[in-house]
Amino acid sequence: xxxxxxxxxxxxxxxxxxxxxxxxxxxxxxxxxxxxxxxxxxxxxxxxxxxxxxxxxxxxxxxxxxxxxxxx
Numbered sequence: 001x002x003x004x005x006x007x008x009x010x011x012x013x014x015x016x017x018x019x020x021x022x023x024x025x026x027x028x029x030x031x032x033x034x035x036x037x038x039x040x041x042x043x044x045x046x047x048x049x050x051x052x053x054x055x056x057x058x059x060x061x062x063x064x065x066x067x068x069x070x071x072x
Contacts, residue, residue, distance in 0.1 A: 002044065009047045011056045018064055035063045 006012045015033060019025070022034045033040055043059065 002047075006044075006047050010053070011043060011051070011059065012047050014056070014060050015043060015063065018060065039063060 002012070015035075016025075016031075019031060019033050023032050025031060035043070039062075043063075046056075046059070
């Protein structure tokens with residue numbers, strides 16, 4: 001579970017958008033995110049901090065790229 005305040009953070013919103021594009025969002029149960037546990041923990045650690053927008057976008061691009069490589 002993640003705090004509700006994360007839903008207002010750009011990094012988390014974009015991660016959910018990528019997740020929805022890749023898997024869709026379930027109506028109940030857990031959400032599968034397109035990154036491994038280590039990367040997700042890193043994202044969560046950054047959500048509560050101010051980071052430059054360029055770093056946010058680079059991180060999201062990295063998540064999307066890693067997932068695409070793992071899927072192929």
